[in-house]
Amino acid sequence: MIRILCVGKLQKSLFEKAIAHYEKQIPVPLSWVEVKDEKDQQGISVEGERLLSRIKETDLVIVLAIEGKSLSSEGFSKVIDDWMSYQRGDLVFVIGGSYGLSGHVMARADLSLSFSKMTFPHQMMRLILIEQVYRGFQIIKGHPYHK
Numbered sequence: 134m135i136r137i138l139c140v141g142k143l144q145k146s147l148f149e150k151a152i153a154h155y156e157k158q159i160p161v162p163l164s165w166v167e168v169k170d171e172k173d174q175q176g177i178s179v180e181g182e183r184l185l186s187r188i189k190e191t192d193l194v195i196v197l198a199i200e201g202k203s204l205s206s207e208g209f210s211k212v213i214d215d216w217m218s219y220q221r222g223d224l225v226f227v228i229g230g231s232y233g234l235s236g237h238v239m240a241r242a243d244l245s246l247s248f249s250k251m252t253f254p255h256q257m258m259r260l261i262l263i264e265q266v267y268r269g270f271q272i273i274k275g276h277p278y279h280k
């Protein structure tokens with residue numbers, strides 16, 4: 134199963150429709166878990182504890198962070214393919230809130246992944262991530278979608 138942990142709620146119907154489009158085409162079970170966001174920087178540790186409580190020891194955890202490693206779509210698909218091959222646990226992506234992720238969440242990550250050096254709204258990042266997960270599966274299948 135793929136789980137996507139997010140700080141905050143999805144509030145834009147435009148994003149909901151686009152996310153649903155990709156989600157229904159992903160060939161493995163996928164779930165979204167939203168945790169309450171805090172109002173200031175001091176709340177980042179509280180958000181972190183909420184996120185960590187949703188992660189199992191066996192999960193492969195990928196955090197999305199500006200300072201993370203950049204991958205091509207093909208490189209990202211290899212991460213998904215390796216996870217499917219070894220089935221270590223759930224594949225868990227973590228999207229932080231306005232203030233990023235706590236050090237404890239970052240320390241738990243198996244991979245810190247950057248989609249860009251730019252900052253994106255976390256709602257938009259959900260759409261970008263789900264599209265790349267879909268693209269990754271298309272690359273694995275040898276489908277020309279990603280070209």
